[in-house]
Amino acid sequence: MSVLRLEQVCRSYEANPPVKALDGIDLEVEAGEMLAIVGPSGSGKSTLLNVMGTLDRPTSGRVWVDGAETSGLSDAALSGLRAARLGFVFQGFHLMETVGVVDNVATGLLYQAIPKRQRRRRACEALTKVGLGDRLDAKPTQLSGGQRQRVAIARAIVADPALVLADEPTGNLDSATSGDIMKLFADLNQAGATIVVITHDNELADQLPRTVVMRDGQVVADRVKASDMVKVAGGES
Amino acid sequence: MIRSRVRPGDLIGIGTIGLRSRPGRTALTAIGIAIGIASMVAVLGISSSSKANLIAEIDSLGTNLLQVQGGQSILGDSSPLPVSSQTMIDRIPTVTSSASVIQLDTKVQRNRFEDEPNGLSVLAVGAGARETLELKIASGMLIEGKASSLPVVVLGSVAAERLGIGNVANGVTVSIAGHDFAVIGILNALPLNPDLDRSVLIGDQAAFELLGVDPNPTTIYLRVRPEKIEATRPLLARTASPMAPNEVQVSRPSDALEARAKVDEGLQKLLLGLGGVALVVGGVGVANVMVISVLERRGEIGLRRALGAKRGHIRSQFVIEAATLAGIGGLLGAGLGSVVTWGYATRQGWLVDIPVTGLAYGVGGALLIGAVAGLYPASKAARLDPAEAVRPHA
Ligand SMILES: Nc1ncnc2c1ncn2[C@@H]1O[C@H](COP(=O)(O)OP(=O)(O)OP(=O)(O)O)[C@@H](O)[C@H]1O
Ligand SMILES: [Mg+2]
Numbered sequence: 154m155s156v157l158r159l160e161q162v163c164r165s166y167e168a169n170p171p172v173k174a175l176d177g178i179d180l181e182v183e184a185g186e187m188l189a190i191v192g193p194s195g196s197g198k199s200t201l202l203n204v205m206g207t208l209d210r211p212t213s214g215r216v217w218v219d220g221a222e223t224s225g226l227s228d229a230a231l232s233g234l235r236a237a238r239l240g241f242v243f244q245g246f247h248l249m250e251t252v253g254v255v256d257n258v259a260t261g262l263l264y265q266a267i268p269k270r271q272r273r274r275r276a277c278e279a280l281t282k283v284g285l286g287d288r289l290d291a292k293p294t295q296l297s298g299g300q301r302q303r304v305a306i307a308r309a310i311v312a313d314p315a316l317v318l319a320d321e322p323t324g325n326l327d328s329a330t331s332g333d334i335m336k337l338f339a340d341l342n343q344a345g346a347t348i349v350v351i352t353h354d355n356e357l358a359d360q361l362p363r364t365v366v367m368r369d370g371q372v373v374a375d376r377v378k379a380s381d382m383v384k385v386a387g388g389e390s
Numbered sequence: 391m392i393r394s395r396v397r398p399g400d401l402i403g404i405g406t407i408g409l410r411s412r413p414g415r416t417a418l419t420a421i422g423i424a425i426g427i428a429s430m431v432a433v434l435g436i437s438s439s440s441k442a443n444l445i446a447e448i449d450s451l452g453t454n455l456l457q458v459q460g461g462q463s464i465l466g467d468s469s470p471l472p473v474s475s476q477t478m479i480d481r482i483p484t485v486t487s488s489a490s491v492i493q494l495d496t497k498v499q500r501n502r503f504e505d506e507p508n509g510l511s512v513l514a515v516g517a518g519a520r521e522t523l524e525l526k527i528a529s530g531m532l533i534e535g536k537a538s539s540l541p542v543v544v545l546g547s548v549a550a551e552r553l554g555i556g557n558v559a560n561g562v563t564v565s566i567a568g569h570d571f572a573v574i575g576i577l578n579a580l581p582l583n584p585d586l587d588r589s590v591l592i593g594d595q596a597a598f599e600l601l602g603v604d605p606n607p608t609t610i611y612l613r614v615r616p617e618k619i620e621a622t623r624p625l626l627a628r629t630a631s632p633m634a635p636n637e638v639q640v641s642r643p644s645d646a647l648e649a650r651a652k653v654d655e656g657l658q659k660l661l662l663g664l665g666g667v668a669l670v671v672g673g674v675g676v677a678n679v680m681v682i683s684v685l686e687r688r689g690e691i692g693l694r695r696a697l698g699a700k701r702g703h704i705r706s707q708f709v710i711e712a713a714t715l716a717g718i719g720g721l722l723g724a725g726l727g728s729v730v731t732w733g734y735a736t737r738q739g740w741l742v743d744i745p746v747t748g749l750a751y752g753v754g755g756a757l758l759i760g761a762v763a764g765l766y767p768a769s770k771a772a773r774l775d776p777a778e779a780v781r782p783h784a
Binding site for chain 1: 393395692694700776
């Protein structure tokens with residue numbers, strides 16, 4: 154079953170002249186996949202990711218997330234869907250600076266009414282998965298950029314979402330650190346997570362098994378390299 | 391369908407995280423509310439301490455002192471009481487003591503050549519005055535027994551001051567209706583009867599024999615058994631003047647003091663109103679800070695929506711935050727107001743009476759004001775478009 158399906162999705166912004174940020178997108182993501190969305194600035198990548206993540210509603214067309222058709226769902230129902238089935242990673246990390254990393258990650262379970270102790274326990278597990286098992290007592294301000302993004306990734310996966318959506322997660326990082334973060338995504342994908350990553354960096358995108366190329370709100374290429382999955386997971390960079 | 395839910399216990403943590411991460415701003419904003427609450431608590435505390443003190447004072451003076459006065463006839467002449475009125479009043483079983491006072495139509499001067507208006511009256515007092523009026527001597531002695539027919543005088547506290555007589559040591563005299571009267575005593579102030587402070591007292595026998603004064607009393611003071619005050623009061627006019635009871639005025643001097651306690655309420659309301667204005671200004675400050683906070687925390691709001699928060703969760707987060715912010719101010723203000731009350735009352739030598747229900751209302755009111763102040767910014771936050779909110783902004 155596909156985790157995500159977009160059918161003739163359009164999203165236009167009211168401006169003069171009107172901006173067609175998404176222009177008839179058809180896309181399907183299967184469980185266990187990992188794919189990159191690439192394209193020049195302004196091509197509609199962020200808009201697409203927000204529509205995939207139900208943060209934004211398409212002007213027309215239909216979106217299915219985890220089997221549910223979203224156009225008929227209320228804002229509250231979409232919130233529930235995001236809380237349980239979707240994970241987000243953003244370029245700017247979005248960490249709470251005054252709060253320790255465990256509580257930052259535990260926020261990923263806050264809106265599912267999970268008891269605090271259980272939230273913290275699962276946050277520790279997620280931090281261990283992203284390689285920060287030895288920094289559980291740290292505050293975000295004590296961490297490097299790459300480590301902060303690992304905390305944000307732990308927060309995105311702590312609820313075991315059906316789909317992880319990352320908008321330029323390496324946009325603020327140097328290339329070596331970016332490689333490490335992509336490797337982490339690949340490892341998580343190997344462990345079963347379904348991941349969509351937006352990136353500017355074609356080199357990083359090329360290491361992924363599937364690349365969707367956007368231009369002017371349209372998908373202009375959708376390349377699948379079935380054999381590459383093993384290579385990236387092996388981590389040879 | 392999966393629902394987005396928050397445990398009630400977590401709401402506090404979510405609603406205070408913004409305050410915890412900006413302690414300086416939190417403190418400064420809370421101070422606005424604190425000043426409003428503190429001034430209201432202090433106004434209530436100081437006035438209730440003052441009232442407690444006044445009531446204690448009145449109680450110690452005795453609320454059982456009554457005063458019977460000859461009033462005015464319908465034609466406007468002043469009509470003194472009948473000569474027999476004191477004897478009649480003494481027959482009422484609930485009356486424990488009485489004293490009659492005759493106001494003389496004459497002036498008192500330092501010596502017979504002076505004629506300065508000084509606003510002092512001359513009173514002839516009979517037996518029982520010490521007991522009934524609880525006269526206390528500041529220096530010298532009272533007129534008692536045989537002295538009642540001698541040309542001697544006791545000065546009220548204000549009268550002594552106006553006549554420039556500080557003590558009775560070396561045979562000072564004053565002049566009353568052309569006669570020299572030896573000053574033998576000066577009274578302490580009488581809070582229940584400030585009229586007596588502005589008077590000089592001579593013995594009734596001296597007034598009759600030396601000055602030829604009419605024996606009709608102007609005023610009769612009486613003490614009543616405390617539990618029988620209300621029962622006795624209506625009897626007095628008819629007893630004192632059976633022929634013209636309507637011309638008799640019966641009053642209770644302590645009522646005047648209690649009225650003074652009530653007069654303060656106008657000022658108290660004004661001050662409370664000012665405190666309320668300070669509180670509203672504080673509330674506007676909270677709203678202001680919350681609006682700024684919502685603008686600054688777009689990213690956090692977007693993240694929370696992405697993590698599954700409903701609009702209602704965002705709204706309650708900011709309402710709780712505003713209410714907590716103001717509540718902190720309320721607690722600070724309640725503490726500050728109590729300290730001010732304590733300090734002021736202690737310096738005045740009053741009993742300290744902190745208004746506990748006032749404190750509770752203050753903190754509760756602050757919470758409410760905060761919640762109201764938070765409504766607008768909170769609904770702004772809740773209405774933010776999540777896709778817009780997560781976008782990186784310059
Ligand atoms: N709120 C908005 N109102 C009007 N136009 C918008 C709005 N948000 C985005 N756009 C426009 O939609 C188009 C797609 O924007 P989007 O942010 O999705 O591009 P992107 O591919 O993510 O670009 P980048 O690589 O720079 O992040 C752009 O032309 C942008 O100007
Ligand atoms: Mg973008």
